[in-house]
Amino acid sequence: MSGFIAFYFINHFTLDYKRQYLKNSRSELKIFRERIIEFEDRCYKELKLLASHPVVKNAISLGEKGWTGLSLLEMELGASTIFIMDKTGTIIASSSDSFIGKNLGFRKYFKEAINGKSNIYFGKGITTNRVGAYFARPLTDKTGSISHVLVMKMPFENIIKSGFNALGAIMINRDGGVLLGPVEMVDNTLFDIEPERLDALRKSKIFGNAALTSLKFKRISPELLIDNKGKKYFFITLPIEQGQWFLAQLVPYKKILQKTGSLVAVYFVLLCSFVLLALKYFHNKEWIIQLDKEISLRKRAEGLQYLLTSIIEKGSEGVIITDKNGIIEYTNSAISKITGYSREELPGKNIRLFKSGIHGQDFYVTMGAQLKKGHSWHGRMTNKRKDGTFYEADVTIFPILDETNQKKYVCIQRDVTNEVQLERQLFQAQKMEAIGTLAGGVAHDFNNLLTALQGYAEIGILKLEPDAPVQKYFKQILSVCKKASQLVKQLLIFSRQEVSEKVRLNLNTTIEELFKMLNRLIGENINITLRLSPELPDINADPVNIEQILVNLVVNARDAMPGGGEITIETSVIEIDDEQAQSIPNAQSGKYVRLSIEDTGEGIPRKIVDKIFDPFFTTKGPGKGTGLGLSVVYSIVKQHGGWVNVYSELQKGTVFKIYFPIAQNTHQEPIDKAEETSKDIDGQGRIILFIEDEITVRNIGGEYLRDLNFEVLLAKDIKEAQRIYDEHRKEISVIISDLMLPDGNGFEFIKELKPKCPVIFCTGYINQLDIKTEIKNLGYHFIQKPYSEKDLVAILSTSLQL
Numbered sequence: 001m002s003g004f005i006a007f008y009f010i011n012h013f014t015l016d017y018k019r020q021y022l023k024n025s026r027s028e029l030k031i032f033r034e035r036i037i038e039f040e041d042r043c044y045k046e047l048k049l050l051a052s053h054p055v056v057k058n059a060i061s062l063g064e065k066g067w068t069g070l071s072l073l074e075m076e077l078g079a080s081t082i083f084i085m086d087k088t089g090t091i092i093a094s095s096s097d098s099f100i101g102k103n104l105g106f107r108k109y110f111k112e113a114i115n116g117k118s119n120i121y122f123g124k125g126i127t128t129n130r131v132g133a134y135f136a137r138p139l140t141d142k143t144g145s146i147s148h149v150l151v152m153k154m155p156f157e158n159i160i161k162s163g164f165n166a167l168g169a170i171m172i173n174r175d176g177g178v179l180l181g182p183v184e185m186v187d188n189t190l191f192d193i194e195p196e197r198l199d200a201l202r203k204s205k206i207f208g209n210a211a212l213t214s215l216k217f218k219r220i221s222p223e224l225l226i227d228n229k230g231k232k233y234f235f236i237t238l239p240i241e242q243g244q245w246f247l248a249q250l251v252p253y254k255k256i257l258q259k260t261g262s263l264v265a266v267y268f269v270l271l272c273s274f275v276l277l278a279l280k281y282f283h284n285k286e287w288i289i290q291l292d293k294e295i296s297l298r299k300r301a302e303g304l305q306y307l308l309t310s311i312i313e314k315g316s317e318g319v320i321i322t323d324k325n326g327i328i329e330y331t332n333s334a335i336s337k338i339t340g341y342s343r344e345e346l347p348g349k350n351i352r353l354f355k356s357g358i359h360g361q362d363f364y365v366t367m368g369a370q371l372k373k374g375h376s377w378h379g380r381m382t383n384k385r386k387d388g389t390f391y392e393a394d395v396t397i398f399p400i401l402d403e404t405n406q407k408k409y410v411c412i413q414r415d416v417t418n419e420v421q422l423e424r425q426l427f428q429a430q431k432m433e434a435i436g437t438l439a440g441g442v443a444h445d446f447n448n449l450l451t452a453l454q455g456y457a458e459i460g461i462l463k464l465e466p467d468a469p470v471q472k473y474f475k476q477i478l479s480v481c482k483k484a485s486q487l488v489k490q491l492l493i494f495s496r497q498e499v500s501e502k503v504r505l506n507l508n509t510t511i512e513e514l515f516k517m518l519n520r521l522i523g524e525n526i527n528i529t530l531r532l533s534p535e536l537p538d539i540n541a542d543p544v545n546i547e548q549i550l551v552n553l554v555v556n557a558r559d560a561m562p563g564g565g566e567i568t569i570e571t572s573v574i575e576i577d578d579e580q581a582q583s584i585p586n587a588q589s590g591k592y593v594r595l596s597i598e599d600t601g602e603g604i605p606r607k608i609v610d611k612i613f614d615p616f617f618t619t620k621g622p623g624k625g626t627g628l629g630l631s632v633v634y635s636i637v638k639q640h641g642g643w644v645n646v647y648s649e650l651q652k653g654t655v656f657k658i659y660f661p662i663a664q665n666t667h668q669e670p671i672d673k674a675e676e677t678s679k680d681i682d683g684q685g686r687i688i689l690f691i692e693d694e695i696t697v698r699n700i701g702g703e704y705l706r707d708l709n710f711e712v713l714l715a716k717d718i719k720e721a722q723r724i725y726d727e728h729r730k731e732i733s734v735i736i737s738d739l740m741l742p743d744g745n746g747f748e749f750i751k752e753l754k755p756k757c758p759v760i761f762c763t764g765y766i767n768q769l770d771i772k773t774e775i776k777n778l779g780y781h782f783i784q785k786p787y788s789e790k791d792l793v794a795i796l797s798t799s800l801q802l
Helices: 002-051 054-077 108-114 156-167 195-203 253-281 285-314 333-339 361-372 417-463 471-494 507-522 543-559 578-583 606-611 629-639 695-707 718-728 746-753 769-777 789-800
Strands: 081-085 091-094 119-124 131-140 146-154 169-173 178-180 218-221 224-226 232-240 245-252 318-323 328-331 377-384 390-401 407-415 503-505 526-531 539-541 565-576 590-599 643-649 653-661 687-691 711-715 732-738 759-763 781-784
Touching: 002 054, 002 119, 002 131, 002 146, 002 232, 002 245, 002 285, 002 417, 054 081, 054 091, 054 146, 054 417, 054 629, 108 119, 108 131, 108 146, 119 178, 232 253, 245 253, 318 333, 333 390, 333 407, 361 377, 361 390, 390 417, 417 471, 417 695, 503 507, 503 543, 507 526, 507 543, 507 565, 539 543, 539 653, 543 565, 543 590, 543 629, 543 653, 629 643, 629 653, 687 695, 687 718, 695 711, 695 789, 711 718, 718 732, 718 746, 732 746, 732 789, 746 759, 746 769, 759 789, 769 781, 781 789
Parallel strands: 526 565, 687 711, 687 732, 732 759, 759 781
Antiparallel strands: 081 091, 081 146, 119 131, 131 146, 169 178, 169 245, 218 224, 224 232, 232 245, 318 328, 318 407, 377 390, 390 407, 503 539, 565 590, 590 653, 643 653
């Protein structure tokens, strides 16, 4: 009888241990799956915000030139790459210019997104051969039709690879192809699959260019596999992504038997002794039944406790338990990741250790009042890490009683720093877009006024005798107009709305032209010294971008010297050989023009030097900096094929060294604009249709043209221009039109009109490079307001070939 009872208990224990072991393994996989779902949800939210970001809209219009903004977003989001595809699946804009022009229309994520469905796709990059999670979302045009697909590739492998290593888990698709897991299993299939299906799987490139060799596993039952060597494995699976992918765990069958075997031996001896004693004193079977129930309940409670502990330990939320006085008694591993403190450092310390000083006393009084009433408190807090940096957290705190009826407090924190930062970036970008729109509007109207003011001053000078006393006043007006025009240009530089192209320029000339404006920026207590190398070679650069680099770095230097100091701007030619290139960060061998900007300020702490080029990183207080200045400098320099290095020492100063490639064929002479605009012309009574809505500009334009012996037909809008053109179609020699008219777009009007005569467009502000390009491609001409009579003479000479 005792032998039967012992056999029953041992067999019952062995089966129960197997079930519990597999149950715990499945629970661990479920927790891991929750981490993946949380990762997916976060990325979907980021993609949704990204789709409405102005940088994405600009990237569509700029094409391959839009990589700068996308690369900043890539760094900020921690993405592998961000790219935009047209309706054919061709990449038109990307944070990495090497992807531009590639067609990935065969990818499943593109096919679903172009049909209106946001989706996630796991797979390997064809170029990089790295595992990633591709999040795709359709983009619509003004009519609501799908025009493009936005894709954000996240380094899925790096984010949760630790989970695969810790659990020994694998990630497989429905065909058994292993995407993540042990090295010996990755890029193979667990089972033999049909040749047609295997060929389709290879062509899909989900696994890159892998051959997908079978590992020869066979199913004995739904949860039991056997390999080609006869070894058995428990096969635990959980579906993800609508059953297209699975998390799986292969648990060796012998592993469980070995663990139960040693325990069974001990258990058998103890159980036999216990049963003999029990049978001696208890002869009713009810006691055995009750004992079995109690053992089952205890095991169930222990299993539940293990599961809850696993959830707390492996969850992404930080958990802290304190006594009634706020002394920390327990923390989970997530708190260490969030705060930087090790788990050994925190017990015994007060939870006030995390106080940032951002919240006032009233904040904590309100929280304490809630907790004293026995209620929970939930809110967002700014806390401090071990390294002194701040993080944003959604926090829940509630009181509990322990087993001895002592009050404890549980604090659960979720780090939302990235989400808050993304929201702030979106707000900042929208604010900058609004400022840019305002600046564009101001530029258009202001340049119209300057055109009229400058024109009337020029006419006044021509109408008066050369020695008239008021001549000097008209000349002063022209001088002020020129300065005002430069001021508008600087306004557009600051708001990043100026559209210009790379041209051949001399860095010394640009610095000298900007010198006065830089002096006004820095104040009287700071001195700027120029050390410009003579005979400096030209570079190919965007003049507006170069000015922006100078302004950003000089303003940065000024802010580092609140008590005054020295700024030195230096240019030089430097040749870097292969050996030197290895010792200079980011350098490449070749000949370069080097721009150095040095200050005698406070210097940059070594621990943040590597972060200063990160977008939105700033050490300035709220409202004193956007954190974009240096990241814009870095992106511009990178776009120009150069690099930037920074050297700094606390209390001694900082120097930024920027390297630009020298322009090819530097012996060519630059175009002499003054000579080009110096000749006069005779209109010989030719008829010009002049379309301009601003009456003062319209009148001064008419004055200019009549002085040049042209007959002028004036129109204030498209409707009037159409009527005049219909009446004088054959007589009109030139059309001069503003781009922005009250009843439509001047450029679109001319395109529909298709005149045979030359066309000159003018505007006070243009913010799209492609319009300038299209004007040029159609054989038309362009002049920027405010323009002088000499500018008008030059453009008319070119268009009429006089």
